[in-house]
Amino acid sequence: MLERRAVVARILKDRGDALVVxxxxxxxxxxxxxxxxxxxxxxxxxxxxxxxxxxxxxxxxPERRVLVITGDGEMLMGLGSLATVAVQxxxxxxxxxxxxxxxxxxxxxxxxxxxxxDLPAMAxxxxxxxSALVRTKPELDGIVKKLFTAPGPLFxxxxxxxxxxxxVLPSRDGAWILRRFRHTLxxxxxxx
Amino acid sequence: xxxxxxxxxxxxWPDEVFAVLKDHGIGQVGYVPDAGHTRLIDRCLADNxxxxxxxxxEEEGVSLLLGAWAGGQKGALLMQSSGVGNCIxxxxxxxxxxxxFLMLVTMRGQWGEFNPWQIPMGQGTRAALExxxxxxxxxxxxxxxxxxxHAAAALAFGSYRPVAVLISQRVIGFKNWKK
Numbered sequence: 001m002l003e004r005r006a007v008v009a010r011i012l013k014d015r016g017d018a019l020v021v022x023x024x025x026x027x028x029x030x031x032x033x034x035x036x037x038x039x040x041x042x043x044x045x046x047x048x049x050x051x052x053x054x055x056x057x058x059x060x061x062p063e064r065r066v067l068v069i070t071g072d073g074e075m076l077m078g079l080g081s082l083a084t085v086a087v088q089x090x091x092x093x094x095x096x097x098x099x100x101x102x103x104x105x106x107x108x109x110x111x112x113x114x115x116x117x118d119l120p121a122m123a124x125x126x127x128x129x130x131s132a133l134v135r136t137k138p139e140l141d142g143i144v145k146k147l148f149t150a151p152g153p154l155f156x157x158x159x160x161x162x163x164x165x166x167x168v169l170p171s172r173d174g175a176w177i178l179r180r181f182r183h184t185l186x187x188x189x190x191x192x
Numbered sequence: 193x194x195x196x197x198x199x200x201x202x203x204x205w206p207d208e209v210f211a212v213l214k215d216h217g218i219g220q221v222g223y224v225p226d227a228g229h230t231r232l233i234d235r236c237l238a239d240n241x242x243x244x245x246x247x248x249x250e251e252e253g254v255s256l257l258l259g260a261w262a263g264g265q266k267g268a269l270l271m272q273s274s275g276v277g278n279c280i281x282x283x284x285x286x287x288x289x290x291x292x293f294l295m296l297v298t299m300r301g302q303w304g305e306f307n308p309w310q311i312p313m314g315q316g317t318r319a320a321l322e323x324x325x326x327x328x329x330x331x332x333x334x335x336x337x338x339x340x341x342h343a344a345a346a347l348a349f350g351s352y353r354p355v356a357v358l359i360s361q362r363v364i365g366f367k368n369w370k371k
Contacts, residue, residue: 178291
């Protein structure tokens with residue numbers, strides 16, 4: 001079974017200048033573990049908001065690729081945002097769910113995906129242009145390029161193991177994370 | 193039941209507010225369909241420079257506009273007071289990340305409300321927003337809505353804070369239940 005840190009590191013190795021939004025909480029730690037980057041907008045809160053945050057960013061920056069990396073529990077709390085994203089049809093947005101079928105931050109209780117809820121099917125039904133489920137390394141290698149180049153909106157769920165991983169935390173200062181992100185993206189215009 | 197008082201003509205405040213949003217360079221508008229905001233939403237949808245995003249719930253607007261701001265775009269959220277309760281936890285993003293967040297809220301459960309089910313959230317709107325760290329400004333005079341929105345936008349974008357304008361049901365008018 002795929003391991004979450006290796007999956008996120010593999011994806012981000014090919015990110016180029018993509019803008020990345022992460023969801024509360026394990027995917028924020030996974031993304032930090034792959035190496036801090038000023039193009040990362042780490043969310044430590046607002047559970048359920050990662051995909052809509054990625055949508056707002058993708059609409060504001062249509063020339064840049066935007067990748068949302070979030071967990072199954074976080075995505076389940078914001079299922080309506082799949083409908084909202086699908087209606088807007090952002091060609092530059094991909095949503096990637098790292099699916100361990102558990103609420104990792106609260107004691108590894110099973111999420112709805114552990115009982116068969118099919119997130120890629122829900123995204124497809126909402127109207128995402130492409131949606132896929134990934135379980136193996138070859139499938140992962142095959143999907144990474146699409147995450148950064150295929151016309152969106154794109155939805156990919158990647159099943160990963162529940163094996164424990166070391167804690168790696170980025171800055172938890174939201175104002176600083178946002179200011180750094182804006183300055184990197186917008187330069188001096190960030191202060192106008 | 194008493195007859196609904198008729199106004200002489202269509203209200204002009206939605207068009208005035210639209211002009212204020214344009215003046216402030218609003219590029220992205222999130223909304224949940226709402227009777228009081230119908231005219232303003234239609235104006236936004238018809239504008240080529242504003243991206244209007246229909247939401248399934250108001251809380252999506254809080255994170256949507258964090259993303260918009262992160263990408264260099266100013267935004268506003270158009271909603272009804274019943275949607276304020278849907279936003280509470282998500283508003284922690286605005287307080288922690290310090291981004292300008294403008295909410296234009298049409299009130300229910302207030303001036304001449306007929307539906308008792310609207311009362312709990314309508315009467316609790318200000319307290320809920322203030323508890324979540326949002327600056328709240330009321331307006332109950334149609335002639336002052338635009339200037340109030342202008343002041344709220346200046347405050348939000350000048351101070352990087354969440355600001356809500358509560359547009360009284362007195363401005364919106366009574367809902368006609370016999371229609």
